[in-house]
Amino acid sequence: MDALDARLLVTMRAHPRIGLTELARLLGVARGTVQARLDKLTARGVIEDFGPTVSPAHSGYPILAFVWLQIAQGRLEEAVAALRAVPQILEVHGTSGQHDLLCRVVAKSTDHLQAVIAHVLTSPAIHRTDTTIALSSQIPFRIEPLLETTTGQP
Structure with a gap:
């Protein structure tokens, strides 16, 4: 990825509904290049x-929570299949360290979150959970600072 690619992505993130012609104009390149x-x-x-x-x-x-899971040895695929069936689980990441998986979970209320976690624990592939509820988002997902390192900006 070069500086033009990075500028293209930063501009698209700043203006998500921008058309190709306007994007080309802002970047100073041909529409075909874009x-x-x-x-x-x-x-x-x-x-x-x-x-x-x-x-x-x-x-x-x-409600946004991060739920750490410890899974039964050798039952990763089974655990992931069980988690995939829960619509309130938005993401699951394999991790190193004390826990095996990290889940990003949303709920309508804390009671609903408790019900979601209880449902997750019905899978024999999942041994234990450790839950943290997010109180606020201090830095929401962002990619622009990383892309800007490619453009030569700070």
């Missing part, structure tokens, strides 16, 4: 999607 770069970045998996970012909190799920 299209070719987007195609290349998409094919390489740098751009994962073009969908809207949906706020779970504004969609009726104001």
